[in-house]
Every structure is written in C-alpha cells, then in structure tokens.
C-alpha cells in the first residue's frame with residue numbers, strides 16, 4: 001500500500017541524510033521525499049511517500065520515530081487528509097497541438113506558465129494520481145521535460161502534525 | 164561570570180562532571196589539545212590501548228560489566244575508521260558508549276584534508292546518534308546530550324566529533340545539570356491496560372515460558388525477573404545476551420535457547436502456549452525459521468523499551484513498550500493481588516514434559532577422551548572460579564561452549580559480542596571489565612584465530628598490570644567455520660585451517676606475561692589452579708583441544724527450533 005508519511009524534525013544539518021540512510025540501510029522504498037523549514041525555523045517538515053505491507057509500514061514509522069532528531073510523525077494516509085503535488089511539464093507545442101494542449105490543461109485546472117514558439121510549460125497541482133493522469137492524457141510523445149515535487153499533505157480539520 | 168575555557172578543557176571538564184573514571188583511547192593530531200588537557204589532570208584516567216578497535220571494545224567491556232557509560236577517545240581519519248568495528252559491536256548489543264573523535268579543523272572539512280573522513284557519515288548507521296560540534300558554545304551541551312542519549316531508553320553508542328580548532332577556541336563553561344530534548348523522550352512506563360491483559364494471560368497459561376534477553380541485563384532487572392519466575396514456578400530460558408539475567412543454576416532455568424541452545428529450551432520455546440518475551444528481540448539465531456516457529460499456536464507477550472523491536476520479526480499478541488524492571492514489577496504486583504491462580508495441574512504436566520526433554524542430556528560429550536575436550540576446560544574453569552568470574556569471549560565455537568558450560572547466576576558476568584559477532588572482542592573487552600572490577604576475577608575464553616585479531620593488547624595488559632586469564636581453546640581451526648563446512652559444504656575446509664600459529668607461550672612471555680601450554684586432559688585442572696593462583700599476573704593458557712569437536716545442539720539455517728542436530 002502507498003503511504004504518505006509526514007515528519008516534523010529538528011532543522012539541523014544531517015537530518016535528511018539520517019532519514020535517507022535509514023531507508024536505504026533497511027531496504028525500504030522511497031517513492032518521493034521533500035523537505036523544507038516550517039513557520040518555526042527550528043523545525044522542518046518532511047513528507048515521504050513509501051510503499052509497503054502493513055508490517056513494513058509499521059516498522060518504517062517506528063524506525064523513523066527512533067531517529068533522535070525526529071520530533072513527531074503522522075501517517076497521513078491512515079486518516080482523512082489532503083494531498084497535493086506540484087508538477088511542471090514542458091511539452092512540444094506546435095501547430096494545431098497548441099490548442100489541444102491548452103484545452104487539456106484547462107480541464108485539469110493547470111496553467112501554462114511559459115510559452116515559446118515550440119513549447120509550453122504547464123504548471124499543475126493535485127494528487128499524485130491526478131498528475132499521472134494528466135501525463136497519460138497528453139501522451140508521452142510530446143513531453144520534453146517533467147519535474148515533480150513529490151506529494152505533500154496535511155491532515156484534515158483537527159488532524160494536525162504540530163508540537 | 165563563569166570562567167573561559169578552551170574546547171579541549173571543556174571536553175575534559177564535561178567528562179569529569181559525568182564522573183568518568185576511565186577513558187580508553189589513542190592519540191593523534193586532531194586530538195592533541197584534548198590529550199594535553201588529559202595530561203594536566205588526574206580525575207579521568209586515560210588508558211592507552213594499542214589499536215582503536217581495542218579502545219572501543221575496552222570501553223564496551225567496561226560498560227557491560229558495570230552499568231556505566233564507557234568512554235573512548237580517538238583521532239580523526241584512521242583513528243575513527245579503526246574504531247568503527249568497535250562502535251558497530253556496541254551498537255548491535257545496545258551498549259551505552261560515548262566516543263569522542265577528533266576532526267580536522269572546521270575550515271578544512273570537505274577539502275580532503277589530511278586524515279579527514281566523514282566521521283558522522285561513516286558512523287551514522289552504527290550509532291544511536293552522532294554529532295559534529297562546529298560551534299564551541301554548543302560543546303558542553305552536546306556532550307551532556309551524548310551521555311543522556313547513550314544511557315537512556317534503549318542504550319547505544321553516541322559519537323561526538325570535535326574539529327581541532329574547536330578544541331582550541333575559548334568560551335564560558337557551565338555544565339548543564341539536566342537536558343531536555345523535545346525530539347527524544349523514551350517511554351519507560353508500560354501501558355497499564357496492556358500489563359493487566361498480560362497478567363491475565365500469564366495466569367491462564369497451560370504451557371508457559373519466559374524468554375529473557377539482553378534487555379534484562381541492560382536494565383538491571385535480573386532480580387525482578389527472578390522473583391517473578393519463581394513466584395509463578397514457570398520455566399525460563401535466556402538468549403546469549405541474556406545469560407545471567409536469570410540464574411542458570413535455578414531449577415526453573417532450561418538454559419540458553421536458539422541455534423546452539425539446549426534441547427529443552429528450544430522444545431519449550433516451540434511448544435509453549437504462552438510466551439513471555441522480556442527484553443529480547445526474536446533474533447534469527449534464536450527462533451530459527453519464523454514459518455516453522457509460527458506453525459505452533461501460542462500467544463506472545465513482548466516487553467521491550469524499543470517499539471521497533473516489537474513485531475519486527477514475529478507478530479505478538481500483547482506488546483508492552485516500557486522498561487523491563489518497571490513492567491515486571493507491575494506484573495508481580497498484579498499477580499500477587501490476583502484471585503486467579505496459575506493452573507497447577509497443567510503446570511505439573513508441562514514440567515514433566517520439560518524434564519523428559521532435559522533427560523535427552525543434549526550437552527553430553529566424551530569425557531574420557533584422550534585429547535582435551537574444550538567443554539571440559541570450561542567446566543573446570545567454572546569449578547575453579549566457583550562460577551563467580553567475569554567471562555569475556557571471542558567469537559566461534561569456544562563462545563558457544565562458554566555459553567553452554569559456564570552457568571551464569573549473576574548478570575554482567577558474561578561479556579560477549581552477540582549481535583555483530585566480532586572476533587577480536589574478547590581480550591580488549593576483558594581489559595575494560597578488569598578496570599571496572601579491579602578485584603574481580605576476569606577470564607577471556609578465546610580461540611587461536613580470534614585472539615590474533617587483537618593480540619597486540621597483551622602490551623596494554625602489561626602496561627596496566629591487568630591480571631587477566633586467557634583461556635585459548637586452540638583447535639588449529641576457525642572451528643565455527645570448519646563446523647559449517649563439515650555439515651553444509653561437504654567437508655571442504657576452505658581456508659579455515661589456522662596455519663603458521665605462533666608459539667603462544669613464548670608470545671605471552673615476550674609481552675612480559677606467563678604462558679602455559681596444556682595438552683592432556685589430566686593437566687587441565689592443575690594448570691588452571693596454578694594460573695589463578697598468580698593473582699597479579701596475566702596468564703595465557705594455550706589448551707590444545709580436539710580439532711574435530713562440534714557444537715551441539717545445532718539448529719541449521721532455515722530450520723525450525725525443534726529440528727536440532729543433536730549428539
């Protein structure tokens with residue numbers, strides 16, 4: 001199962017490598033990972049997406065909690081949550097294709113943020129599966145470059161990861 | 164206003180504040196200022212080893228035998244890389260250590276400077292935590308944190324890497340009395356509801372079994388565990404790391420379990436209906452093939468301070484996160500107060516079954532052999548030391564025989580590398596044990612291969628007059644490797660013969676110690692007696708033992724606990 005795990009950790013040098021090292025040392029999957037400081041600059045928040053059986057996910061959370069610099073953890077996928085990922089896609093845009101791409105971008109509520117005579121760069125946010133769907137819809141053939149941030153998320157309502 | 168001290172002074176002052184008696188180390192460029200400060204004081208005594216691996220093992224032996232934090236000091240680069248084996252050894256067995264390492268000056272970090280390694284990076288996977296101190300104002304608090312982290316929760320080694328310029332700079336010194344870390348709050352008190360559920364399950368058992376491990380030793384919980392087991396009249400087995408956590412000569416003890424555990428321990432483990440796991444982590448050397456282990460139906464209670472030890476390899480029914488001693492005390496209270504009693508009839512049947520298993524006499528060996536049987540050496544060692552010695556061990560067959568034939572009644576007497584299985588551990592850890600227990604009798608049981616991995620420490624032993632007794636079970640083979648080759652690789656003894664061995668007697672003598680070579684079973688006792696009479700001398704006893712002897716029982720890899728190879 002795919003899980004989105006969110007961590008609050010001390011904003012210190014080396015914390016990221018402890019998390020990354022843990023995953024590689026224990027053979028856990030990382031689908032994506034992102035991290036940035038929070039409104040409290042002494043803390044950073046990391047979101048990572050991983051895939052594993054219930055037992056593996058249980059071990060992952062326990063092992064993450066064991067890292068000395070990790071303050072708190074939440075497995076977002078265990079309850080109500082909102083998930084967002086940002087993607088930028090540069091696509092070939094020539095001739096009639098230009099309109100078609102614009103139309104699809106609108107349907108997915110993306111926006112074209114850069115235009116050249118041969119290409120569009122599209123910005124799109126949503127759940128990771130929505131981004132996957134967009135890529136599938138426009139088709140591999142015209143994609144020049146993509147970059148994705150990996151999923152981020154928050155619990156809904158009172159579900160919070162806070163000190 | 165507090166005084167201004169250099170980083171080096173602060174380092175030593177912190178160690179003094181922590182009440183550190185001994186620091187095991189080896190100097191070098193990056194730690195010269197720290198060594199200079201060591202020189203100027205005499206509260207913290209520095210023990211100069213001959214190799215950094217030994218510094219770590221000595222600090223480790225000191226910690227294991229004393230319940231204090233062991234401390235080591237090494238220089239940057241090769242000092243650290245030499246220490247890594249020792250750090251990993253302590254990590255695998257959850258031993259509290261603080262390691263101070265020198266680092267190149269902050270400005271040189273990342274420049275491939277002379278004797279620079281990424282110490283924090285290299286040691287990250289084998290420490291509980293590590294720090295690089297770039298700012299001298301954080302030095303004292305960091306050392307405080309290091310001691311706190313190392314010794315609390317599930318203990319482990321913590322490394323503090325200090326760049327040379329930081330040891331030279333000055334700042335005001337004050338040592339914090341206590342430390343709070345918002346990100347680190349190990350649980351000690353078990354959940355009351357869970358403990359209650361456990362008590363009920365324990366009392367309802369028909370074929371109960373206690374399985375106790377290193378956590379009992381680490382938490383000084385041997386007394387409480389013993390009280391509970393005796394109160395219930397249930398059987399108890401210990402892991403290799405748990406030996407001494409429950410007295411081996413008590414009638415409730417079924418001995419060690421696992422790959423080389425006793426028949427009765429492994430059978431009871433397999434066929435019990437309620438298993439109470441106490442500070443033990445269901446290691447692969449302990450339960451054998453997990454599928455086979457699951458094939459019998461049993462309920463499991465697991466008490467461990469580290470949540471990640473629980474349900475890692477074996478799913479449990481009642482997990483209890485907490486310190487062994489606290490949880491066991493609660494259990495004793497509940498059980499004493501309970502109206503329910505243990506099932507006397509079922510228990511009687513269970514003991515009957517266990518006694519039948521005991522009759523299999525799984526540790527028998529040929530006592531009339533004309534070559535020395537290693538088991539006999541250990542039995543005689545037990546008799547002569549009245550079972551009251553501190554025994555360290557290296558890794559191999561001799562380690563298993565030591566575990567099987569020296570019944571430990573007290574905790575912290577059996578000092579060995581279980582998790583990493585580090586050859587070379589025996590001698591240096593014995594040094595640390597002797598420093599922690601200056602009047603104690605300390606023997607190191609080793610093999611001719613293992614002892615050569617840290618043999619240089621005979622020199623350290625001479626310098627500090629450590630009267631260790633080294634019991635070398637010399638079978639001219641890496642016996643444990645040879646045994647596997649005999650059983651599983653068609654007797655092809657690939658590279659496991661120890662050729663070109665030194666004359667250990669002369670070797671010991673050249674270091675200024677006493678050496679003895681013993682070749683006949685009839686001479687074992689006399690030699691041991693003579694050796695232990697030499698209270699002030701290190702004696703190296705080279706026992707020429709049976710080359711073909713194997714360790715039994717043995718659960719082969721991939722097999723289940725009840726599928727032992729027996730003699």
Ligand SMILES: Cc1cc2nc3c(=O)[nH]c(=O)nc-3n(C[C@H](O)[C@H](O)[C@H](O)COP(=O)(O)OP(=O)(O)OC[C@H]3O[C@@H](n4cnc5c(N)ncnc54)[C@H](O)[C@@H]3O)c2cc1C
Pocket residue numbers: 255256257316317318375376377378379381382401402403404405419420421422423424441442443444445446448449466467468469472485486487488558559562580581582583584585643
């Ligand atoms: C050649 C060789 C052969 C071996 N054969 C065997 C064998 O036959 N049988 C055997 O048993 N082992 C054997 N071992 C050792 C084995 O590899 C493991 O090291 C050992 O079984 C682990 O012991 P343990 O489960 O007690 O765990 P330890 O490694 O001692 O771990 C202790 C556990 O207690 C917990 N703990 C720590 N402090 C506390 C506290 N305060 N409160 C609660 N819990 C706490 C920890 O979180 C951890 O889970 C062998 C090793 C070698 C080298």
Ligand SMILES: Cc1ncc(C[n+]2csc(CCOP(=O)(O)OP(=O)(O)O)c2C)c(N)n1
Pocket residue numbers: 557558559560561562584585586587609610611612613614636638640641642643644
């Ligand atoms: C540093 C290290 N290298 C290799 C091994 C693998 N190993 C385990 S036991 C053993 C042989 C030990 O031989 P010896 O010390 O003579 O003990 P014996 O088994 O003969 O009693 C070896 C090589 C190890 N445990 N540690």
Ligand SMILES: [Mg+2]
Pocket residue numbers: 559610611612636637638639640641642
């Ligand atoms: Mg040998």
